[in-house]
Amino acid sequence: MSSDTAPEPKGFRFPTAYTILFGLIILAAILTWIVPAGQYERRLNPELNREVPVVGTYRPVEPNQQGLTDIIMAPVRGLYNPDDNKANAIDVALFVLIIGAFINVVATTGAIDAGIRSAMVALRGHEKWMIPVLMGLFAFGGTTFGMAEETLAFYVLLLPIIIAAGYDALTGVSIILLGAGVGVLGSTVNAFATVIASDAAGIPFTNGIILRFIILGLTWLVCVIYVMRYAARVKADPSRSLVYDRKAENEAQFLKPNRVEATHFTLLHKFVLVIFALTFVIMIWGVTSQGWWMGQMTGLFFAAAVLVGLITRPGEEAFIDSFLAGARDLLGVALIIGLARGIVVIMDAGRITDTILHWAEAKVTGLSQAMYINVIYCIEVMLSFFVPSSSGLAVLSMPIVAPTADFASVQRDLVVTAYQSANGLVNLVNPTFAVVMGALAIGRVPYERWLQFTWPLLIILTAIIMVSLSIGAMIT
Template identity: 55%
Template sequence: MDLPYLQISGIRRSLLITRCPRLESGMTQFRFPTAYTILFALIVVVAALTWIVPAGVYDMAPNATLGRDAPVPGTYHTVEPSPQGWVQILMAPIKGLYDPIEYTANAIDVSLFILVMGGFLMVVTRTGAIDAGIGGLLTALKGREILMIPILMTAFAAGGTTYGMAEEGLAFYSILIPVMIRAGFDSPTAVATLLLGAGIGTMGSTINPFATVIASNAAGTTIQDGLGLRLVILGLSLLAGIVYVMRYAAKVKADPSKSLMADQAEAHRAHFLKGGDGDVLPDFTRTRALILAAFAAAFGVMLWGVISQGWWMGEMSALFLGMSIVVWLLAKISPDTRMNEGEFVEAFVDGARDLLGVALIIGVARGIVVVMDDGQITHTILHWLEGMLGGLGEVAFANTMYFVNVVLSFLVPSSSGLAVLTMPILAPLSDFAGVAREITVTAYQTANGWVNLFNPTFAVVMGGLAIGKVPYDRWLKFVFPLLVVLAVIACGTLTVGVMLT
């Protein structure tokens, strides 16, 4: 039986809709719910907790080092309860898109970036430049296509460890997936290469200003403190991730039935290759080479702007809107790529429409944090965890700090938001345990990066899976063994770090 599809303006899309094997009891067939349903159910659960968990807050005071308000340790107090009802539950996904959430930016910025990026990618795709470039790449790596995985994962990890590559990575999925499928792999291989590459880089952040720098400042340490420990975590974790993805990719290429998405292989080829095996790749002409050069330059400028100019979603959206026009003008050089004004606009709108589901799911994911903050239980949970850490030994404290930040990362997936919220409270506790504060910083960032490899409240995870048409339950099945290995690496390295300091 074919899987159910979500119809979006005439485009058949199996966006995060899948089924589990038929249950043997009777004729009942269980279908795993979509990501939207999972996230909305989590909103309901968190709203129910606001009726049970006492409401409370820490006093907030300006922190000159951080440049924003931060919790003051020892000032937690209960406040008037603010239980969230059905109206608040229904409003949560809406507010998740446009409401500023504490310590983070508006999700509407990310959603708009995704829509503009979809338009840009479709304009480039309509010129045939990407398909022509894919043909050239596959020819150059004939018989060695699997080498793309370590090369690309290392490159994405470099982005993760230096500036916390996250939302920006959403731009690359639509490019990488067709390359991997044509090379004989599958969509999950491409998703894993990008999501795990950038995610492991963030997990082992070295100079990431949105995680390590903020957390170090809040903890009263410098970014150099604990750098060696973070490099060890980065190196070991990246090696484990590369080996894991390469083994899976080799298995899929040898036997496509081993693919995580074997039952959707033909649908994926039709969708991502725009026609399947029978397509003849277009010629790599000079015009298409110019378009690809502009295409690559757009991402180079984006990285430059993010790292050195402080750009964020607004500036990046404007960049790719402008580059869409540049590509259209370059395409006019050759009749093989030329589009009139109407065709250009149609291509841009079609591309944005293809990623509409991805843009919408971001608001639903952030709705969970909206309910927690509006119900005023975020600080209460933090206060409870603070009390649990008292009296632990050095090794136990470091590893417990890791797992505490794992829990908190589900509630506050933003690395900078979690750092500002927790470090002023948790870092001083390490002094009483006899643990160096840089260990606490490393435990925080490693835990946050680990969780955000599969966190359903993290828009980057759900957005990437949506673009790759990989259901969340299958992603969990795929990534779970690696998660165990990465957790062992993190805790083992923290333990050694404590013993050496």
């Protein structure tokens, strides 16, 4: 990480997700004074087990403009609305807190660090194969729990090995940033993307999981080949490195006494990782065959955290500290969920949600299924630049976008897949995403060089995603 301690220059700073979402709550309230109020008739959809709008039944209704009190109460009602239990997000917020606690309890055991370090040590002398192995490990973290900030600790461990092997800092950064990023892009059971978005869309997160596995596999393979080809070119001719002008500087920075300790990957560590993976397998089984949802999944991760604590025996106080620290780390995510759902609360109360759906119905009418899903994907790409938070974007966009799938005769799970793929793709380069800028700062890679390196890859990934979505839409 840069040691420059000079104060940051004053100027425009892109607002945080909290500010953006609260601004959208205010905007939604203003729109209730401008947009005509209207409603669809609704009918119970047995497959979704919820009421959905009926095509062609939209009609104008009396407006219900939202004021200052409604704006203030919107985030509260976004989390807990006593008048509408189905609109509550408190169960989702609690799930996020508990899974954060579980992940931190596992991380505190050192099992994740030891596993990755063990792979790094075992592959010394065969650094070429370190690329697919480590990108696979980071992708697993991305697709299961949205591994992002957790990757930052690995840059100082991996970069010395990569540079010593004859590669450059950009190679090391891409292994971690693209590895975890493509895992999030191809989220399968990621609680902070797929699960929350599916809940907001009113469907089980297991719907569409096969297509997500396909997207994950294809995009991971392309990223691995892309990074390996670049790494091979740099090793053969260092002058072809995109950060060649920083070669001496980076070698002086990173090639110090090896900072990668040969941490023993113990049997206990392996057992903890088995429990970690098995927990997600049980979650899928519970949702697909036992009718589980937020309450049961929250209980599962709570029990798994306790089980890890009993097995590793860190002591009661240390266990509680790690549990609460993990929950505390994701408190911001829980608040973002409330803010994002508060926008929908304002729109529903102001009776403009169905009006916007009616406009969307007119736009998607006549579109082919493949065209529709790719339009949704492009919309989510644009939204992701302004709301990089996967959970915030899920709760913000899914209540509005998912019902349009019914008008276009497309399964809602495809909309969820389009959202998560778009958000994951944008967050590989999004300058408003702290993980990207933090990783580049640690690796001493200028942002414009990262864009130069990734833009051909982004085009390839976009093509894979759009073709996959199109095929998915046509066969449903």
